[in-house]
Amino acid sequence: MTASSPTRRERLRSAAVSEIKEGARRLLVAGGPQAISLRQIARDMGMTAPAIYRYFPSLEALVVALAEDLMGEVAGVVAAAGEAAGDDPGRQLAAMARAYRAWAVANPVEFGLVFGAPVPGVGELALDCLPDDPGADLGRPYVAAFLKLWQREPWPTPPREYMLEHLGPYLGPLRQAHGDLPIEVAYTFLSGWARLYGMVAMEVFHQVRWALTKPEALFEAEIVQFLSQVGALPK
Amino acid sequence: MTASSPTRRERLRSAAVSEIKEGARRLLVAGGPQAISLRQIARDMGMTAPAIYRYFPSLEALVVALAEDLMGEVAGVVAAAGEAAGDDPGRQLAAMARAYRAWAVANPVEFGLVFGAPVPGVGELALDCLPDDPGADLGRPYVAAFLKLWQREPWPTPPREYMLEHLGPYLGPLRQAHGDLPIEVAYTFLSGWARLYGMVAMEVFHQVRWALTKPEALFEAEIVQFLSQVGALPK
DNA sequence: TTGCGACAGTAAACATCGTTCACTCAGCTG
DNA sequence: CAGCTGAGTGAACGATGTTTACTGTCGCAA
Numbered sequence: 001m002t003a004s005s006p007t008r009r010e011r012l013r014s015a016a017v018s019e020i021k022e023g024a025r026r027l028l029v030a031g032g033p034q035a036i037s038l039r040q041i042a043r044d045m046g047m048t049a050p051a052i053y054r055y056f057p058s059l060e061a062l063v064v065a066l067a068e069d070l071m072g073e074v075a076g077v078v079a080a081a082g083e084a085a086g087d088d089p090g091r092q093l094a095a096m097a098r099a100y101r102a103w104a105v106a107n108p109v110e111f112g113l114v115f116g117a118p119v120p121g122v123g124e125l126a127l128d129c130l131p132d133d134p135g136a137d138l139g140r141p142y143v144a145a146f147l148k149l150w151q152r153e154p155w156p157t158p159p160r161e162y163m164l165e166h167l168g169p170y171l172g173p174l175r176q177a178h179g180d181l182p183i184e185v186a187y188t189f190l191s192g193w194a195r196l197y198g199m200v201a202m203e204v205f206h207q208v209r210w211a212l213t214k215p216e217a218l219f220e221a222e223i224v225q226f227l228s229q230v231g232a233l234p235k
Numbered sequence: 236m237t238a239s240s241p242t243r244r245e246r247l248r249s250a251a252v253s254e255i256k257e258g259a260r261r262l263l264v265a266g267g268p269q270a271i272s273l274r275q276i277a278r279d280m281g282m283t284a285p286a287i288y289r290y291f292p293s294l295e296a297l298v299v300a301l302a303e304d305l306m307g308e309v310a311g312v313v314a315a316a317g318e319a320a321g322d323d324p325g326r327q328l329a330a331m332a333r334a335y336r337a338w339a340v341a342n343p344v345e346f347g348l349v350f351g352a353p354v355p356g357v358g359e360l361a362l363d364c365l366p367d368d369p370g371a372d373l374g375r376p377y378v379a380a381f382l383k384l385w386q387r388e389p390w391p392t393p394p395r396e397y398m399l400e401h402l403g404p405y406l407g408p409l410r411q412a413h414g415d416l417p418i419e420v421a422y423t424f425l426s427g428w429a430r431l432y433g434m435v436a437m438e439v440f441h442q443v444r445w446a447l448t449k450p451e452a453l454f455e456a457e458i459v460q461f462l463s464q465v466g467a468l469p470k
Numbered sequence: 471t472t473g474c475g476a477c478a479g480t481a482a483a484c485a486t487c488g489t490t491c492a493c494t495c496a497g498c499t500g
Numbered sequence: 501c502a503g504c505t506g507a508g509t510g511a512a513c514g515a516t517g518t519t520t521a522c523t524g525t526c527g528c529a530a
Contacts, residue, residue, distance in 0.1 A: 009498080009506080016507090032354070034269055038488065049488080051508050059488065112352025117344075118441055119267070135445045158460055167452050174446035190446060190453055191460070195426075197442065198433020206353055207432065210370045211409035211425060217402050218425055225393055225426070244477080244527075251478090273517065284517080286479050294517065 017055050019045055024066050029109050033119060036063060063119060070110045071134040074103050082141045089145040089152070090232030093192075094223055096142060101200045101219060108204045115201060136177055143178050143189050146230075150185045155230040157184040192226055252290050254280055259301050264344050268354060271298060298354060305345045306369040309338050317376045324380040324387070325467030328427075329458055331377060336435045336454060343439045350436060371412055378413050378424050381465075385420045390465040392419040427461055 006014070023041035038059050039049040056062040081099030082092045104111040113119065149155075157163070163183050174190070175181040199222060202208040203215035212218055227233050241249070258276035273294050274284040291297040316334030317327045339346040348354065384390075392398070398418050409425070410416040434457060437443040438450035447453055462468050 007498095013507095032352075037486085039486080047507095048509055050490080050510085053489080054507060109352070115442060116440060117267075117347025117351035135442070139446065158456065162459075163456070166456055170447055170449035170452050172448065173444075177446075186446075187453075187456065190443070191457060194433040194437055194443075194453075194457070195430050196433075197437055198429040198431075201436055202429055202432055205351060207350060207370070208425070208429075209408075211374065211412075211421075212405055213407065214405035217405050218422075218429075221393065221398070221402055221422070222426060222429070224397075242527090247478095272515090274515080282478095283480055285481090285519080288518080289478060 013055070016045075020052060020055055020062065021066050021069060024062055025070075025110070028066070028113065029107075032109060033063065033113055038062075063113075067114050067119075068134060070107075070114045071138065074100065074111075074114070075134070075138040077103050078138060079141045082145065089148040090227055090230075092145045093142065093149075093232060094227060096145070097196050097223055100196060101203075101216075104200045104204050111200075111204050115197070116205070139189070139193065140178075142193065143174075143181065143185070146185050146189045146192075147178070147181065149230060149232055150182060150188075153231060154184065155188070155232075157188060160184070163187055188230060192230075195222060195226065248290070255287060255290055255297065256301050256304060259297055260305075260345070263301070263348065264342075267344060268298065268348055273297075298348075302349050302354075303369060305342075305349045306373065309335065309346075309349070310369070310373040312338050313373060314376045317380065324383040325462055325465075327380045328377065328384075328467060329462060331380070332431050332458055335431060336438075336451075339435045339439050346435075346439050350432070351440070374424070374428065375413070377428065378409075378416065378420070381420050381424045381427075382413070382416065384465060384467055385417060385423075388466060389419065390423070390467075392423060395419070398422055423465060427465075430457060430461065 020041055023044050024036050026044075027036045027040060036059065038052050042049045042052055052062070056065065078096045078099050082096045085092045085095035104115075160183065167187060168183060171183065171186050174186050175183070199215070199219050203219070208215055208218075224233070255276055258279050259271050261279075262271045262275060271294065273287050277284045277287055287297070291300065313331045313334050317331045320327045320330035339350075395418065402422060403418060406418065406421050409421050410418070434450070434454050438454070443450055443453075459468070
């Protein structure tokens with residue numbers, strides 16, 4: 001009856017929850033979000049569909065839970081890549097950007113679910129501006145690397161008074177979640193994140209093939225260009 | 236029997252096609268792509284569902300046709316904004332960027348259908364690299380403005396030899412579609428387009444609210460920063 | 471004018487889906 | 501051992517996309 005070890009019932013229950021989410025992900029990958037079917041998941045598990053309602057109140061809730069797991073997965077991959085890149089924040093930024101793209105390219109449908117058009121119900125989880133927002137977990141290591149880089153040596157930015165006037169009033173959530181982040185760092189992070197997100201989403205959503213046959217080449221060029229802009233080129 | 240004027244049958248038919256697509260868009264806006272229902276569209280038209288199969292071979296084909304229309308709509312809005320902005324290519328770029336964002340913010344669900352995760356069947360229409368790709372129609376006025384700006388006065392870019400080696404082999408579709416586009420212009424256009432797309436998609440897909448309460452402020456700051464980078468600030 | 475053929479639309483049916491309800495059965499706890 | 505909690509089932513409801521067979525109706529040609 002140790003409080004830390006879950007009871008047998010709880011172990012079985014969480015195993016079932018995991019199996020359901022694995023089945024949902026399999027269907028997601030095979031045929032997109034609309035292919036996630038409670039009945040098919042149940043069939044794959046040797047059960048009937050209503051049994052799943054013991055674990056999730058609706059199909060939508062299951063999809064939301066899956067999306068949360070996926071956000072955690074990509075956040076973990078990115079953070080691990082940053083930690084494995086050594087102490088130089090420039091190298092960390094490059095490694096984390098590449099890790100984000102690599103995860104997206106390897107898991108395109110999952111990327112679409114988490115970072116694409118908000119599925120009704122899934123969009124709500126990114127609406128709150130709390131520091132424990134799953135999206136914030138993803139951004140945190142990037143912000144930390146930018147901050148380390150800034151404290152070592154600042155890079156050129158737009159005039160401070162322009163940013164304070166036009167951006168300052170709306171940066172509250174980001175700056176407070178990271179302890180009085182300098183506005184230059186906040187702006188550079190957001191600008192860089194938008195570029196990273198745009199490049200990756202364009203590639204994964206097939207939005208750039210009409211112009212470019214190898215999106216990775218543009219991605220690498222942009223990394224070089226951006227890192228040199230913030231004075232973080234290793235050489 | 237004049238060849239230019241369509242026969243009565245053809246007029247009725249194209250009116251029905253339009254009404255079906257209007258109904259589909261209404262359902263799309265109301266409840267997302269999965270809410271588009273043949274039976275509901277037919278009910279709204281005072282018909283039964285199988286009648287729609289006289290006009291579209293499947294629901295998926297209807298969604299694809301709707302997506303094509305929407306791509307044409309946004310391309311038209313952007314081109315019109317560019318033409319209304321006068322002769323200065325810098326002003327044209329700013330106006331077209333704002334028009335793109337404005338359309339996306341005003342039509343978020345439609346934006347998700349056209350520019351978001353590829354719905355099975357819709358993703359295929361952006362796969363080909365032909366010059367008459369609907370996506371190319373959207374990019375053309377941007378490329379034209381960049382080219383005019385470049386011919387007037389070039390801006391600093393990464394070294395030409397780097398781009399020729401790392402980007403040149405993969406830029407064929409874009410450069411050929413615009414008649415021997417200089418590689419500096421091709422790179423700057425793609426980089427800028429990725430930034431524009433990233434900013435807009437982040438805002439419309441609720442991917443930035445955890446950090447920023449007013450995405451438009453960051454959008455405007457990025458416009459200023461980018462235009463000054465390419466030496467196109469009006470002042 | 472008459473006839474015919476192409477076309478628009480319908481009704482019924484099938485397979486699938488999410489969801490609810492009443493029910494059974496096993497396992498843990500008092 | 502009794503009883504309760506929770507997992508799972510089967511049947512049912514309403515909804516979906518799609519197919520099939522059928523019925524009109526309109527327009528064009530002889």
